Amino acid sequence: MQLPGHLPRATLIALVAFVTLLSTLLPATAFAADRGAWAPNTQYTVGDIASYGGKAYDCRQSHFSLVGWEPPNVLALWLERTGNPPPDTQAPSTPPSLTSTAKTFDSVSLSWGTSTDNVGVTGYEVFTNGGAAASASTSGATSVTVTGLAENTTYTFTVKARDAAGNRSSASTAHSVTTSPRPANDTVAPSTPANLASAGVSSSSVSLSWGASTDNVGVTGYEVFVNGGASASATTAGATSVTVTGLAANTTYTFTVKARDAAGNRSTASNSISATTTGTQPVGNKILVGYWHNFDNGSTNIRLRDISAKFNVIQVAFAEPVGGAGSGNMAFTPYNSSVADFKADVALLKSQGRKVLISIGGANGTVHLDDAGARQNFVTTMQGLIDTYGFDGFDLDLEGSSLSLNGGDTDFRNPTTPRISNLIQATRQLLNQNGSGFILTMAPETAYVQGGMAAYGGPWGAYLPVIHALRDRLTYLHVQHYNTGTVTALDGRAYAQSTPDFHVAMAEMLLRGFPVGGNTSAMFPALRPDQILIGLPSSPQAAGGGYTTPANVHKALDYLLKGQSFGGTYVLRNTAGYPGFKGLMTWSINWDKFTNFEFSNSHRAYLDTYP
Structure with a gap:
């Protein structure tokens, strides 16, 4: 607020x-x-x-x-709004410097310079002979190999950049390439690659090497296969080593290699080897919580099992209502995955000691339980999702009108608004059904929590009765310190997002308690330090506002955890800090990968300095 x-x-x-x-x-x-x-x-x-x-x-x-x-x-x-009018009508710039880097009798490899966009380039489309797009690349990739071409034939290529709103740039300068003639009478496959071995492992990669193959004409490259599936990586001619990336930590993978020649002949598979990636769970007791989103919003697609080992708790976002916001009927369908594969991924992460939760709602998934029927539907359908996928708990990420105080509902300790009291009852029932080890987390916006100090009514402070009623079973509360206006803190000053002062001030309100609606006789009691995390965007693209550089986040954490001031405006009430403060949450794991893991790498390394 x-x-x-x-x-x-x-x-x-x-x-x-x-x-x-x-x-x-x-x-x-x-x-x-x-x-x-x-x-x-x-x-x-x-x-x-x-x-x-x-x-x-x-x-x-x-x-x-x-x-x-x-x-x-x-x-x-x-x-x-994402509909009409579209929020983004500006097309990306034209891709520069289109050129070819390699060719065979049936393929051409192309590369080009990056385009820019007012919001962000999400990919490129390659056009052949002025026709429909023949191939595409994901955001950040400025090269592609166009296959299925005819031998000894000239093709003309152009490239266009696109953004998340569907705007496309003008076409690049055309580039023509003539494919090579098919090698005459070459039906001989290369010899089998010998002595495949692991040359090193990390928590997310395995380096491999092997002996060179021979061919009657010439080996053009090698293909690496993982767990018997499709080719995961390839090399150019002469290179007999590769590093396979994007793997899960503490996981065993099986690899084979095949050689290929210019005529498309492939060798038989090499010897099979297994290698196990390193890394279990991060050291120390500070945690990273990350939201993995079950949809493509221009960030990146990442399989659940491939999530970085740096995250302790994974929030699967989102379970959403079907049959209307007030039906209570919740559903979840894995994106780009079968139910069986998704269940296997959840089980794998759990076997690594991590917790996997299902998050409810989100910005577009309005959920309100206005009567007993909706409440029971919610309990029944959520239990079904928990049983189906083996989730360790659930997260309340209710936004918009999902929670709002009715007129006359003035005491957070005794709420009278049906959608709030029904949510509390339904959550308590699910917690009781699933035992003491079942996890409950919440991710409210600041207006719904800290905003309740300046005013209590409507959305302001609407999460407070839910947090208060369930504080005995609440595992983590990670308020979203983003997409917010300035918020008044315990010192009476208003602080702006993206600053160390804001993060320290908002966190201490929960660590110390505060008067609800400015009424000192209605104090919201403090939560335990081990229940509190700060919620942050993992990249500037992940939220409308609130991204904070790692250096400024660490300034805030140094002050919160050990009372080491950075010289800001806000002064901690507890000058020694709160050593038990638990860590950080981010929206999202997907955007973290999009920015080369800036969030998880920098903050995991920082948190590991604390016992």
Whole structure:
């Protein structure tokens, strides 16, 4: 929640309380549909559409707007539209320097320079002789081999870049290549590669080497097969070693190699060898929690079993409602995976000592349990998902209108709003059904938790009764320190996301407790340090705002964990810090891979310095 920072704290509390009350009193039908440009001092209701900064937003919570509550600043209130009008209409730049790097009688290898885009390039498409796209590459890959061509034939290629909104660049400069003639009368396959051996392992890779094959014309390369499946890696002629990457930690893999020649003949498979990657769970008792998303949003696809060993807890996102937000019927379907393969991946991660949870809701999965029927449907269908996939627990990532306090619901210790009391009961029932080792986590937005100090009503503080009622079984609470406006802290100052001050101030509110709605007789009690993590975007692309550089995150953690000040504005109430503070959460594992594991590598190394 963003508040005008120059006002006295008492005035802020009174102002926000008035705004919240006004939001609950005004009829939901007072306004509707397209509201034009967003404006402050305006009543908005669920279903309204407002524009700001060239983008359109859907109202997620009825509220009275104030200066500083612009849609991109308060995503608890507004959700950027993905339909019409599209938020991104700018095409990427034209790919430069298209050229060929190799050719055979039936293939041409191409490379080109990178394109740029106002949001981000998601891939490239290669066109042959001006026709439809013949081949494509994923984001970041600026090379591809076009296969299935005719021998001794000239082909003309162009490349276009595309972004997540479907915009395509203009075509690159055309490049022509003539395939080689097919080697005459070559039906002889290369000899079998000899002496395949492992030359080294890491937690995510295996290096292999083998003896060279011979051929009556010439060996053009080798293909490496993993666990008997399709080719996982290849080498050019003359190279008799390769490092296979993207493997899971502490896992045994079986490898074979085949040689190939220019005529497409392949040798028989080499000897088979097995190698086990290193790494179990990270040392120390600080943890990394990561959300693995079950959809493609332009980041990257990653199989569950291939998640970095640096993550201790994996949140599978998301289980979503079917049959309407209020039905209580929850479902989950693995993306680009069979149910059997996904279950096997969950089991593999669990065998490595990691915890795999199913996360509920997310930004688009509105869930509200307004009556006993929806509550029972929720318990039944969630238990079915837990039993099917073997999840170790579940995560409440409820956003938008999933949780909102009704008018007159003023005591977080005794909630009267049905969708809140039903959620508490359903969660408690699932916890009891699955035993004491079953994990419960929550990932609320700041408005729903820390925002409850300045005002309590509607979305503000709506998670507090859920956290309070379940604190005895709550394993981890990792509030999203992103996609938020400024939030008032214990010192009465408003702090902005992406700063060390913000992370320290928001965390200490949960470690010390705070007055709900500014009422010192209604104190939200402190949680244990081992229950608290900070939620962060793993990359600038992962969230609308809130990305914090690793160096600034570590400044915040040094202060929180051991009281080592970085000289910021916020001053810890507990000057010695909180050594039991548990760690970090990120959205998301997929975006972390997209940025070459900046988040997991830097923060795992930092957290491992603590016992």
